[in-house]
Amino acid sequence: MFLTRVLPVKDSEGHVTRWLGTNTDISERKQAEERLAKLATELAQQAEDLAHSRGDLEAQTAMLKLILDSMGEGLIAADREGNFLLWNDAANQIMGRGAADIPTEEWTPHYQVFLPDGITPCPIHSLPLVRALQGESVQVQLIVQSPETAPGRFVEITARPLNDARGSLCGGVAVLHDITERKRSEAELARHAEELAHSRQALETQTLMLESVLDSMAEGLVAADADGKFLIWNRAAQSIVGYGPADLRIQEWSAHYGQYLADGITPLPAEQNPLARAIRGEACAAEIFLRNPEVAGGIWIEASASPLRDTDGVVRGGVVAFRDITQRRADEREIRKLNDELEIRVVERTAQLEAANKELEAFSYSVSHDLRAPLRAMDGFSQAVLEDFGPQLPDEGHRQLQTIRKGAQRMGVLIDDLLRFSQLGRQPLHKKTVEIATLVRAVLADFSTQQEERQIKICLGDLPSCQCDPALLRQLWVNLISNARKYTSKREQAVVEIGCIQQNGENVYFVRDNGAGFDMRYADKLFGVFQRLHLVDEYEGTGVGLAIVHQVTKRHGGRVWAEAEVDRGATFYFTLGGDTRQ
Numbered sequence: 201m202f203l204t205r206v207l208p209v210k211d212s213e214g215h216v217t218r219w220l221g222t223n224t225d226i227s228e229r230k231q232a233e234e235r236l237a238k239l240a241t242e243l244a245q246q247a248e249d250l251a252h253s254r255g256d257l258e259a260q261t262a263m264l265k266l267i268l269d270s271m272g273e274g275l276i277a278a279d280r281e282g283n284f285l286l287w288n289d290a291a292n293q294i295m296g297r298g299a300a301d302i303p304t305e306e307w308t309p310h311y312q313v314f315l316p317d318g319i320t321p322c323p324i325h326s327l328p329l330v331r332a333l334q335g336e337s338v339q340v341q342l343i344v345q346s347p348e349t350a351p352g353r354f355v356e357i358t359a360r361p362l363n364d365a366r367g368s369l370c371g372g373v374a375v376l377h378d379i380t381e382r383k384r385s386e387a388e389l390a391r392h393a394e395e396l397a398h399s400r401q402a403l404e405t406q407t408l409m410l411e412s413v414l415d416s417m418a419e420g421l422v423a424a425d426a427d428g429k430f431l432i433w434n435r436a437a438q439s440i441v442g443y444g445p446a447d448l449r450i451q452e453w454s455a456h457y458g459q460y461l462a463d464g465i466t467p468l469p470a471e472q473n474p475l476a477r478a479i480r481g482e483a484c485a486a487e488i489f490l491r492n493p494e495v496a497g498g499i500w501i502e503a504s505a506s507p508l509r510d511t512d513g514v515v516r517g518g519v520v521a522f523r524d525i526t527q528r529r530a531d532e533r534e535i536r537k538l539n540d541e542l543e544i545r546v547v548e549r550t551a552q553l554e555a556a557n558k559e560l561e562a563f564s565y566s567v568s569h570d571l572r573a574p575l576r577a578m579d580g581f582s583q584a585v586l587e588d589f590g591p592q593l594p595d596e597g598h599r600q601l602q603t604i605r606k607g608a609q610r611m612g613v614l615i616d617d618l619l620r621f622s623q624l625g626r627q628p629l630h631k632k633t634v635e636i637a638t639l640v641r642a643v644l645a646d647f648s649t650q651q652e653e654r655q656i657k658i659c660l661g662d663l664p665s666c667q668c669d670p671a672l673l674r675q676l677w678v679n680l681i682s683n684a685r686k687y688t689s690k691r692e693q694a695v696v697e698i699g700c701i702q703q704n705g706e707n708v709y710f711v712r713d714n715g716a717g718f719d720m721r722y723a724d725k726l727f728g729v730f731q732r733l734h735l736v737d738e739y740e741g742t743g744v745g746l747a748i749v750h751q752v753t754k755r756h757g758g759r760v761w762a763e764a765e766v767d768r769g770a771t772f773y774f775t776l777g778g779d780t781r782q
Contacts, residue, residue: 273290274294294355296344311344313343316343316354322342414432415436419522420501422520424479426516432519440499440501453470460488474486474522475520478507486502488522502525503521505521582605586598629756632670634666634667634668639677654694656688664700672756679746679748688716691715694715697710712770717768723762759774
């Protein structure tokens with residue numbers, strides 16, 4: 201093939217003077233152009249195929265990314281140098297951060313990865329992905345505590361190495377699974393298991409304690425369900441009854457255990473058995489005679505039974521507690537026998553007391569009449585001698601006759617005091633509400649009628665009323681005030697204070713004086729008959745007045761006591777028993 205080219209030749213004026221032509225062989229070039237055109241066509245087809253392939257690859261890549269991002273597990277891949285190749289959304293959420301272009305040495309502090317204790321940072325060489333980059337396949341549990349994952353997540357990580365087509369290590373991949381909830385559930389289950397173990401242990405302890413308590417009881421305790429099956433039968437029940445629990449019908453209990461009515465002969469009817477009644481919903485108590493081969497002599501038991509109910513109040517069985525009262529019944533028989541004997545003795549002693557009282561009354565009458573007459577005669581005849589023969593008697597005779605008279609008069613006073621004292625024990629009490637202040641003023645008024653050369657200052661305080669026998673209480677006040685007047689007789693200014701104080705919710709009346717007082721070492725002798733702490737020559741008296749005070753307070757259920765110092769006065773206190781406040 202040739203290529204012909206023709207070019208015109210022009211003169212100076214631009215006219216074509218001739219034509220020049222060339223022929224070139226272009227066969228090879230034409231073949232080359234054809235080859236290039238074919239090649240271009242092939243290239244265009246390849247480019248189109250490549251575009252289709254790139255589109256497919258992008259679609260596959262997008263699909264793969266979508267799949268990876270939709271995974272619940274985190275997926276991380278890195279090359280041998282630690283450059284992250286893959287990091288899906290789940291990995292972002294679990295790790296709290298995305299892929300960072302940092303060396304492996306900084307992975308632990310950057311992502312805040314800790315060992316399962318939550319305290320120790322995970323060493324770099326122990327990170328699962330680092331170990332995978334070294335050719336290891338591992339599965340570990342770690343904690344991620346980055347600010348974004350606070351308060352931290354438990355992560356289970358499975359890591360494996362990546363190999364190329366030739367089997368050479370080219371990187372590593374790690375799959376992350378958030379097991380925080382599982383760990384919490386496991387911890388909760390462990391806590392529940394521990395609580396259950398503690399509860400079981402506590403229940404076992406309580407059961408052992410209950411068994412120990414039941415076995416240590418002196419009373420027998422038996423419980424049965426609604427069908428009569430025994431649930432509890434403690435050691436005391438076995439010891440008292442002689443038998444243990446038996447698989448019997450309720451109707452067979454009386455015959456098997458030997459239960460009888462009070463006559464000791466008639467078998468106890470099944471429907472009257474306390475435990476059977478409790479199972480029917482009754483609460484009851486009974487005394488039963490028990491006799492069987494194990495308790496051949498027979499014993500008496502006192503049983504108290506109650507139904508067992510569930511939380512809804514439905515009867516689910518019964519329980520009975522019982523004890524051996526054989527000795528108690530024997531003691532009761534003995535007590536009844538003693539009471540009968542005592543009643544007889546009381547009747548006899550009452551008769552004896554009545555006779556003694558009559559004798560005492562006769563003695564009192566004798567003292568009052570038979571002894572007074574000689575005393576009056578002694579006093580009267582002594583006075584007659586003094587009046588009739590006084591001028592003729594020497595001074596010693598006068599003195600001796602006066603001594604006789606004083607002795608007779610003193611004996612008369614002593615007899616009167618003894619009679620009053622003896623009558624106190626026999627005189628019945630007639631209690632009523634008494635205005636103590638009024639009664640004391642009347643006593644003081646009686647004393648004021650007595651002619652005395654000295655002046656006595658009386659300080660009368662608040663005196664609440666009380667329940668008492670007015671006659672006996674008057675005698676008490678007379679004796680105490682008279683005692684205060686007597687032992688202040690040597691004071692230029694005698695002071696007697698009368699009042700009442702409260703002690704432990706009780707009225708305590710008192711009489712205080714500034715007289716001679718006494719030594720407290722001898723205070724226990726104050727209230728005995730004829731007991732005196734001063735000589736008769738110093739202070740007159742028979743030693744019966746304070747004994748009468750003691751007797752009056754005792755008859756009222758009260759008490760009397762005194763406080764004093766020698767030559768600094770004395771205070772006498774007394775109560776009248778019970779709550780006397782008004």
